[in-house]
Amino acid sequence: MPDAAGTIEAEKSRDIRKRWLLSLPALLIILLAASGPLLIVLVYSFLTPGPYGDVQWLPSLEGWISVVMEKDIFDGTFSIADAHVSIFVRSVVLSLVTTILTLLAGFPTAYFIATRPERTRELWLFLITIPFWTNLLIRTFAILEIIRNEGLINGLLLKFDLISGPIQMLFTDGAILTGMVYVYLPLMVLPLYASMEKLDFRLVEAGYDLYATPFKVLRKIVIPLVKPGIIAGSILVFIPALGAYVTPSILGGGKNLMLGNLIELQFGQGRNWPLGSALSITLMLIVMVALLAYVRNAGSQGSRHG
Amino acid sequence: MARTFSIRRQRGFTTIAMICFFALYLPIAVLVFYSFNAGESLASFEGVSLRWFAKAFENQQVIDASLRSLQIAAVAAVIATIAATMAALATTRTEPYRGLTLKYAFINQPLMIPEIVTAVALLIFFARIKIWTGYSGLGYLIAAHTAFCIPFAYLPIRARLENMDLTLEKAAADLYATPWNAFRYVTLPLLWPGILAGFMLAFVISLDDVVITEFVKSAGQDTLPTYMLGQIRRTITPEMNAISTLFLLLSICVVTVFFVVNRKRV
Numbered sequence: 001m002p003d004a005a006g007t008i009e010a011e012k013s014r015d016i017r018k019r020w021l022l023s024l025p026a027l028l029i030i031l032l033a034a035s036g037p038l039l040i041v042l043v044y045s046f047l048t049p050g051p052y053g054d055v056q057w058l059p060s061l062e063g064w065i066s067v068v069m070e071k072d073i074f075d076g077t078f079s080i081a082d083a084h085v086s087i088f089v090r091s092v093v094l095s096l097v098t099t100i101l102t103l104l105a106g107f108p109t110a111y112f113i114a115t116r117p118e119r120t121r122e123l124w125l126f127l128i129t130i131p132f133w134t135n136l137l138i139r140t141f142a143i144l145e146i147i148r149n150e151g152l153i154n155g156l157l158l159k160f161d162l163i164s165g166p167i168q169m170l171f172t173d174g175a176i177l178t179g180m181v182y183v184y185l186p187l188m189v190l191p192l193y194a195s196m197e198k199l200d201f202r203l204v205e206a207g208y209d210l211y212a213t214p215f216k217v218l219r220k221i222v223i224p225l226v227k228p229g230i231i232a233g234s235i236l237v238f239i240p241a242l243g244a245y246v247t248p249s250i251l252g253g254g255k256n257l258m259l260g261n262l263i264e265l266q267f268g269q270g271r272n273w274p275l276g277s278a279l280s281i282t283l284m285l286i287v288m289v290a291l292l293a294y295v296r297n298a299g300s301q302g303s304r305h306g
Numbered sequence: 307m308a309r310t311f312s313i314r315r316q317r318g319f320t321t322i323a324m325i326c327f328f329a330l331y332l333p334i335a336v337l338v339f340y341s342f343n344a345g346e347s348l349a350s351f352e353g354v355s356l357r358w359f360a361k362a363f364e365n366q367q368v369i370d371a372s373l374r375s376l377q378i379a380a381v382a383a384v385i386a387t388i389a390a391t392m393a394a395l396a397t398t399r400t401e402p403y404r405g406l407t408l409k410y411a412f413i414n415q416p417l418m419i420p421e422i423v424t425a426v427a428l429l430i431f432f433a434r435i436k437i438w439t440g441y442s443g444l445g446y447l448i449a450a451h452t453a454f455c456i457p458f459a460y461l462p463i464r465a466r467l468e469n470m471d472l473t474l475e476k477a478a479a480d481l482y483a484t485p486w487n488a489f490r491y492v493t494l495p496l497l498w499p500g501i502l503a504g505f506m507l508a509f510v511i512s513l514d515d516v517v518i519t520e521f522v523k524s525a526g527q528d529t530l531p532t533y534m535l536g537q538i539r540r541t542i543t544p545e546m547n548a549i550s551t552l553f554l555l556l557s558i559c560v561v562t563v564f565f566v567v568n569r570k571r572v
Contacts, residue, residue: 015400016403016404018396019396019397019400019403020396020405021396022392022393022395022396023392023393023396023397023409023413025388025389025392025393026389026390026392026393026413026456026460027393027409027412027413029385029386029389029449029452029453029456030412030413030415030416030453030456031412032449032453033428033449033450033452033453034415034416034419034424034427034428034450034453034454035412035415035416036431037424037427037428037430037431038419038423038424038427040427040430040431040434041423041426041427041430044430054433105322105325105326106326108316108318108319108320108322108323108326109322109323109326109327111316111319111323112319112320112322112323113323115314115315122569124327126565127327127330127331128330129561129565130557130558130561131330131331131334133510133514133557133560133561133564134334134514134554134557134558135513135514135531135550135553135554135557136514136516137514137516137531137534137535137538138334138337138534138550138553138554139333139334141337141534141538141546141550142333142334142336142337142550143333144538144542145333145336145337145340145542145547146333146336150347152336155347155350159350182329182330182333185326185330186330189326201313201314204313204314205313208313214315214316214317217313218316239418239420240420240421242420243420243421243422243423245421245422245425245516245517246516246517246535249539250535250538250539259422260420260422260517263422263423263426264422264521267426267429267521273430276426277426277430280422280423280426280427281423283420283422283423284419284420284423287418287419287420291418
């Protein structure tokens with residue numbers, strides 16, 4: 001005979017079983033069409049490239065070695081692949097600078113929205129949300145329209161005879177940077193706003209009562225309190241920027257590649273799927289490190305306040 | 307000039323914010339403005355005309371790609387929303403149980419991995435399946451879109467559920483409602499705004515996708531964004547502006563509805 005505790009126990013395990021059943025479709029779809037295939041990428045990175053793309057099932061480390069090294073076709077010795085290293089450096093530097101610039105522009109913007117009266121705040125928030133959900137391709141195209149040789153800036157400058165020929169702005173690192181700051185700015189503003197919205201302005205008032213300057217209030221009170229938002233925004237910008245594909249391929253052209261374009265190249269013209277796979281795993285590892293740093297930081301934040 | 311002192315004011319912040327809003331909308335405004343250009347060039351505006359819109363509507367490739375985009379987005383968003391609703395019901399309003407954290411991590415996983423990596427993984431995986439099964443229809447794109455839409459649909463549904471009162475369903479059960487009836491007549495009507503918001507997010511996210519679609523699509527399966535990407539890389543005419551303007555309009559409509567639905571919290 002089951003006693004009362006046993007019945008509750010049984011009830012509980014039935015509930016948990018039901019909960020697993022309910023979440024099964026979502027988990028299966030993600031396993032099949034998102035997470036699972038990542039393991040295949042790992043396997044492919046250790047195989048030999050096939051002659052027309054795809055792979056041959058021969059184990060090889062060459063994909064991984066080619067991530068940073070290149071083999072001399074004559075004597076078979078390895079040397080550092082400058083092209084790849086410069087793409088890695090460009091990707092990391094451009095993503096970091098994008099993160100910093102969006103933070104510098106996004107922080108005051110989020111602060112501005114958070115300090116609006118209740119009624120107008122919604123409107124400002126809405127104005128940030130629209131670009132956030134607008135197609136990234138269209139927003140990149142909008143930047144292209146402005147900076148290309150036949151674009152708005154050059155067109156206006158030529159019209160007023162301020163320059164004799166168009167200034168080459170497209171296909172430069174500056175163009176990629178402009179595009180990335182533009183498309184990722186809303187990603188920075190929204191999490192910043194979310195933490196500023198909860199800011200207790202009585203603390204700011206207390207700061208002023210103790211004769212702090214506005215700058216000191218910002219540095220000693222506001223920034224420490226919204227730090228979770230700063231970190232979340234930075235992560236939200238840095239991760240997609242590092243893996244960016246559309247923006248650099250439209251604004252950077254064929255020469256100023258970023259990691260995303262280098263990966264694509266291996267599955268297209270390069271026909272080196274193992275190298276492409278190894279590069280993908282490398283990109284994922286960098287992202288993981290950034291995420292872990294975030295989790296650890298968020299964790300220590302929590303324990304300090306708790 | 308004397309200004310009233312406000313503790314909320316920080317010098318220069320309003321100026322920077324205004325510049326940001328201006329910079330966010332200026333390129334979009336230029337894009338829309340030139341879609342009405344009678345001429346071909348961005349350098350000169352030769353009068354208002356709808357010729358590029360007409361041209362876009364006559365372009366069979368654009369029509370096909372748009373319909374394909376809408377079809378994929380609709381199917382993927384419906385499946386993703388149903389799966390996300392079930393998952394949200396399974397992961398909220400409960401004591402922590404074994405595997406709960408794992409479920410969270412799994413459901414949000416598509417948000418953590420760079421899109422290009424998922425795209426490459428799906429390219430490899432689906433290439434194998436295509437060889438094994440011989441099937442090369444829209445199913446692959448729909449599966450891929452459904453997967454990355456689930457976390458977006460899940461977010462508002464879960465948020466809504468967590469703010470809901472458990473006692474309502476308990477009351478229904480006390481009145482001898484079957485679990486299904488309690489769900490159908492109590493939970494679902496209350497959850498509905500969250501589900502609608504989740505569906506719309508998923509729909510927009512699917513509609514906007516470029517990278518994963520670009521890698522997963524077979525020949526002749528261009529969606530509107532991948533078609534546009536191809537065109538932008540070749541030659542640009544104001545037809546692209548016209549298509550972008552229409553696309554923008556659709557996004558703004560969906561976002562507006564989302565905003566209104568999400569705002570009305572009970």
